[in-house]
Amino acid sequence: MGFESKANDLGGKIKEGVGEATDNENLANEGRADQVKSDIxxxxxxxxxxxxxxADKVKGIFDK
Structure with a gap:
């Protein structure tokens, strides 16, 4: 996982956790969505x- 993807995933987990801790379902859902976007x-x-x-392998075959 690239740095940006890891950061987005972590941010999503934090949002989800804060949303659940504060009974803010919108924030929790936003965090889950961030995690899904990161996975995608x-x-x-x-x-x-x-x-x-x-493609490189195919090109290599035809370059011979």
Whole structure:
């Protein structure tokens, strides 16, 4: 997980915890949403890396 994703995930966990501790459901939900966005972003970054690696391998095959 990249630094930005970790920071967003941590921020989301903090928001969720504060929201639950203060009975602020909106803040808790916002924190959960931040965590989900962080997970999605991390998944997209990993998918981009896999596609990039596969493209490099294919290019290497045709460059021979």
């Amino acid at each position: 972003k991390e998944g997209v970054e990993k998918a981009e890396e896999v596609v990039r690696d596969a």
